[in-house]
Amino acid sequence: MRCDVIAVGTELLLGQIVDTNSAWLGEQLAASGIDSLIQIKVGDNVGRIVTQLRSVLASADAVIMCGGLGPTHDDLTRDAIAEVMGVELVHDESVAETIAAMFAARGRQMSANNLRQAQVPVGASIIAQTRGTAPGLICPVQIDGVDKVIFAVPGVPHELYDMFHRAVLPELLRRNGDPSVIASRLLRTWGESESGLNERLDAIIEELDAVGNPTLAFLASGWEGIKVRLTAKAATREAAEQLVAPWEEKIRAILGEQVFGTDTDTMESVVLEMMRAQGLCLGLAESVTGGLVAARLTAIPGASDVLRGSIVSYASEVKCDLLGVAPGPVVSEKAALEMAEGARMRLGADIGMALTGVAGPTEQDQMPVGTLCVAISGPDGSLTRTLRLPGQREQMRQFSVISSLDLLRGYLRDRSVE
Amino acid sequence: MRCDVIAVGTELLLGQIVDTNSAWLGEQLAASGIDSLIQIKVGDNVGRIVTQLRSVLASADAVIMCGGLGPTHDDLTRDAIAEVMGVELVHDESVAETIAAMFAARGRQMSANNLRQAQVPVGASIIAQTRGTAPGLICPVQIDGVDKVIFAVPGVPHELYDMFHRAVLPELLRRNGDPSVIASRLLRTWGESESGLNERLDAIIEELDAVGNPTLAFLASGWEGIKVRLTAKAATREAAEQLVAPWEEKIRAILGEQVFGTDTDTMESVVLEMMRAQGLCLGLAESVTGGLVAARLTAIPGASDVLRGSIVSYASEVKCDLLGVAPGPVVSEKAALEMAEGARMRLGADIGMALTGVAGPTEQDQMPVGTLCVAISGPDGSLTRTLRLPGQREQMRQFSVISSLDLLRGYLRDRSVE
Numbered sequence: 151m152r153c154d155v156i157a158v159g160t161e162l163l164l165g166q167i168v169d170t171n172s173a174w175l176g177e178q179l180a181a182s183g184i185d186s187l188i189q190i191k192v193g194d195n196v197g198r199i200v201t202q203l204r205s206v207l208a209s210a211d212a213v214i215m216c217g218g219l220g221p222t223h224d225d226l227t228r229d230a231i232a233e234v235m236g237v238e239l240v241h242d243e244s245v246a247e248t249i250a251a252m253f254a255a256r257g258r259q260m261s262a263n264n265l266r267q268a269q270v271p272v273g274a275s276i277i278a279q280t281r282g283t284a285p286g287l288i289c290p291v292q293i294d295g296v297d298k299v300i301f302a303v304p305g306v307p308h309e310l311y312d313m314f315h316r317a318v319l320p321e322l323l324r325r326n327g328d329p330s331v332i333a334s335r336l337l338r339t340w341g342e343s344e345s346g347l348n349e350r351l352d353a354i355i356e357e358l359d360a361v362g363n364p365t366l367a368f369l370a371s372g373w374e375g376i377k378v379r380l381t382a383k384a385a386t387r388e389a390a391e392q393l394v395a396p397w398e399e400k401i402r403a404i405l406g407e408q409v410f411g412t413d414t415d416t417m418e419s420v421v422l423e424m425m426r427a428q429g430l431c432l433g434l435a436e437s438v439t440g441g442l443v444a445a446r447l448t449a450i451p452g453a454s455d456v457l458r459g460s461i462v463s464y465a466s467e468v469k470c471d472l473l474g475v476a477p478g479p480v481v482s483e484k485a486a487l488e489m490a491e492g493a494r495m496r497l498g499a500d501i502g503m504a505l506t507g508v509a510g511p512t513e514q515d516q517m518p519v520g521t522l523c524v525a526i527s528g529p530d531g532s533l534t535r536t537l538r539l540p541g542q543r544e545q546m547r548q549f550s551v552i553s554s555l556d557l558l559r560g561y562l563r564d565r566s567v568e
Numbered sequence: 569m570r571c572d573v574i575a576v577g578t579e580l581l582l583g584q585i586v587d588t589n590s591a592w593l594g595e596q597l598a599a600s601g602i603d604s605l606i607q608i609k610v611g612d613n614v615g616r617i618v619t620q621l622r623s624v625l626a627s628a629d630a631v632i633m634c635g636g637l638g639p640t641h642d643d644l645t646r647d648a649i650a651e652v653m654g655v656e657l658v659h660d661e662s663v664a665e666t667i668a669a670m671f672a673a674r675g676r677q678m679s680a681n682n683l684r685q686a687q688v689p690v691g692a693s694i695i696a697q698t699r700g701t702a703p704g705l706i707c708p709v710q711i712d713g714v715d716k717v718i719f720a721v722p723g724v725p726h727e728l729y730d731m732f733h734r735a736v737l738p739e740l741l742r743r744n745g746d747p748s749v750i751a752s753r754l755l756r757t758w759g760e761s762e763s764g765l766n767e768r769l770d771a772i773i774e775e776l777d778a779v780g781n782p783t784l785a786f787l788a789s790g791w792e793g794i795k796v797r798l799t800a801k802a803a804t805r806e807a808a809e810q811l812v813a814p815w816e817e818k819i820r821a822i823l824g825e826q827v828f829g830t831d832t833d834t835m836e837s838v839v840l841e842m843m844r845a846q847g848l849c850l851g852l853a854e855s856v857t858g859g860l861v862a863a864r865l866t867a868i869p870g871a872s873d874v875l876r877g878s879i880v881s882y883a884s885e886v887k888c889d890l891l892g893v894a895p896g897p898v899v900s901e902k903a904a905l906e907m908a909e910g911a912r913m914r915l916g917a918d919i920g921m922a923l924t925g926v927a928g929p930t931e932q933d934q935m936p937v938g939t940l941c942v943a944i945s946g947p948d949g950s951l952t953r954t955l956r957l958p959g960q961r962e963q964m965r966q967f968s969v970i971s972s973l974d975l976l977r978g979y980l981r982d983r984s985v986e
Contacts, residue, residue, distance in 0.1 A: 440866025441859025448858025
């Protein structure tokens with residue numbers, strides 16, 4: 151089955167907004183075994199939207215249109231779909247009532263414009279809105295005697311994500327003559343390249359190829375690590391999950407601690423959760439990352455349970471005065487350890503972690519760009535490491551965050567085992 | 569003139585990489601008065617690339633193809649272009665020599681694959697490579713008797729940016745029968761909405777509409793502020809710049825200090841430069857932003873001249889113990905000022921700046937989500953402000969960074985005036 155994507159909006163063509171929706175949809179469709187072969191951006195022009203819609207529907211079985219469902223005269227997705235379907239747009243009173251009720255609940259007046267969002271092509275069915283005011287649409291259409299379908303969903307990412315999983319994907323699978331549901335499991339890994347993982351999982355990949363269900367895919371996500379995704383189809387969600395489970399176990403047996411989490415876990419959330427479970431709090435000392443480790447940890451609600459704070463010691467004197475680092479080269483394991491101990495004491499934390507290194511553009515203390523020294527100091531002793539990370543400045547700093555948190559994960563794991 | 573964009577690569581359709589190139593190209597083309605009406609993503613399949621190329625060339629005068637110029641069998645842009653041009657691919661010895669020389673300079677062996685990159689459609693001309701091994705291509709083509717052009721550039725962003733400005737845009741302008749060159753000036757603003765700016769610049773926009781050259785556009789960039797762009801065309805770069813200059817002056821006269829920088833300036837770079845010029849150094853105390861202000865300042869090479877460090881005091885005890893904040897509500901101007909003074913002293917800085925607030929998801933100290941208290945303490949006295957910022961957690965934190973740096977900019981400006 152083939153489902154293409156059309157993102158609608160002049161702002162996308164002008165580069166004011168980057169279209170991330172179609173990439174997200176492509177990833178979701180691929181995980182469900184559906185091809186997405188052409189993805190198009192088109193502006194707010196009904197003639198051009200119609201042309202592109204006809205063009206993709208000539209080959210694709212389905213198309214998902216994102217955006218252009220708002221209340222203004224620029225929002226033309228409904229009009230274009232009606233034209234391609236060869237039908238009128240009619241007022242849907244139940245949609246109008248829902249929109250009016252949403253405005254009333256927020257204590258705001260609904261403008262007449264908003265009733266545009268209650269216009270529905272004849273023959274289309276509604277995907278109920280959850281958060282925004284625009285409902286989605288499922289629009290069956292015959293192209294050269296073949297039954298196809300146009301989906302229209304809002305361009306606002308969280309509304310799109312919700313409608314895709316709730317209504318679009320089930321309808322695609324139903325049309326695919328496939329009553330099955332999908333279950334997938336994402337294993338988050340850190341510490342090995344994609345080709346390295348591929349090699350280690352070689353036998354499993356071969357077995358899976360023979361079985362055909364579940365399927366396995368690697369998703370390389372830069373400084374977020376590499377994701378290994380298992381996707382299974384079955385009659386029920388439970389059955390699909392049961393198909394995935396033994397393979398997850400086999401993969402975990404091979405990759406061991408390289409799997410740091412699953413699904414929506416991040417390295418930050420995993421480390422915070424381990425600290426919380428062990429009843430420990432963390433103090434940081436950051437030089438090369440300039441506050442990025444603390445900023446990423448505190449992006450997660452509830453981080454204050456665990457993170458006492460961070461001393462960003464960018465100037466060498468701050469390292470000495472505030473953290474008690476002895477004079478000498480600051481890009482060294484010795485300095486990192488002194489920083490970690492200083493942070494632990496100064497911030498009243500159970501565990502101190504420190505990062506010092508060279509982000510570039512030039513070397514420092516005769517250490518090349520990409521050098522990272524990490525130290526962890528805690529009640530069960532300390533740990534220091536020197537790593538060589540790839541990339542210039544921003545990339546190197548981001549790799550420093552995940553690499554250091556992964557070391558902390560190891561420290562906490564060893565501690566809990568003892 | 570109309571120039572569409574085709575981004576080539578199966579990884580784009582699978583959502584492994586988000587196509588940011590076409591958005592960037594759309595922005596550049598719009599700034600030069602060239603329409604980009606359709607932008608397409610297509611996978612590594614020569615038949616489908618050819619179909620899409622023919623489809624856009626039916627209406628567009630030009631098309632820029634990004635990606636698919638690498639050395640492997642998946643890189644099919646050259647083949648597709650040759651098919652649409654109706655010509656053969658031939659080996660270009662000068663390109664081959666350049667590639668061989670690049671490998672030699674890096675002390676690496678060139679594999680036979682790499683010679684694919686020396687294949688050129690008959691009639692095409694070369695855009696010399698600067699950094700990568702793939703040259704770009706300018707490929708004239710007749711479609712229904714009309715002269716059109718296909719450009720091929722690498723998908724690696726910095727190579728694409730370079731080739732676009734060096735070769736693609738000049739060729740588009742030449743074909744447009746327009747020997748003029750473009751000069752543009754970006755005024756970075758903070759502190760007013762797009763509609764507010766629009767209203768204040770109303771008379772100027774009307775004048776510019778009448779004149780037609782330069783043109784003015786607003787680019788809303790979220791927590792980076794709103795950019796006002798003036799773009800002029802003239803026979804020489806100098807003449808174009810002279811056309812822009814008086815309008816920039818008029819706009820600055822109206823917007824005053826809301827213009828914080830130009831072109832590649834950021835709020836971070838502007839504030840660092842003002843501090844540097846005044847010979848001052850900065851110490852931060854961050855609570856709500858959790859290190860984000862320091863992380864963003866230190867993303868800029870050379871920030872160590874100015875930034876001593878940051879004390880991320882996430883736990884209330886750290887605010888008291890390390891920064892000397894008196895007991896009481898921590899989301900208050902009083903606490904912010906004590907934090908700023910503590911940071912200034914502890915970090916040995918000339919100026920201390922502190923941020924405390926509520927990022928959510930829940931309120932704190934009876935203050936609603938979005939509350940930000942900022943304080944600045946320096947040799948010429950102190951300043952405190954309470955702001956209400958939009959958005960949940962991440963958005964609120966990012967708005968906090970630019971809002972607080974803008975306050976610091978005001979503090980430094982007033983200081984230098986005295």
